[in-house]
Amino acid sequence: MFNAGIVFKECVIYVFLLFGLKGGRKKMCLAVPMRLIKFEGVNGIAEIDGVKRNVNLSFIENPEIGDYLIIHAGFAIQKLDEKEAMENIRLIKEMWEMQ
Numbered sequence: 001m002f003n004a005g006i007v008f009k010e011c012v013i014y015v016f017l018l019f020g021l022k023g024g025r026k027k028m029c030l031a032v033p034m035r036l037i038k039f040e041g042v043n044g045i046a047e048i049d050g051v052k053r054n055v056n057l058s059f060i061e062n063p064e065i066g067d068y069l070i071i072h073a074g075f076a077i078q079k080l081d082e083k084e085a086m087e088n089i090r091l092i093k094e095m096w097e098m099q
Helices: 004-011 082-098
Strands: 014-020 024-030 032-040 043-048 049-054 069-073 075-080
Touching: 004 069, 032 049, 049 069, 049 075, 069 082, 075 082
Parallel strands: none
Antiparallel strands: 014 024, 032 043, 032 069, 043 049, 069 075
């Protein structure tokens, strides 16, 4: 079962998916959908499955508490509506379970 806490503890803000290539296994870093729960200026806190991370909001126009954001390397890079965010989270969980 997918456990965001384990993923985030091991990979900081990244979700790593391992896949086989000729030379062995390689890592791929993906952006993660998270919900903004607090912010002041360009700094905020985003959350997924109870795991909270500091994020930079410099690239987001008019962030609001409750916004779903794509987070990559500690930066919010895009807003998502809730439906898109839930679908992305579902797909990440599904890929994680396939490992």
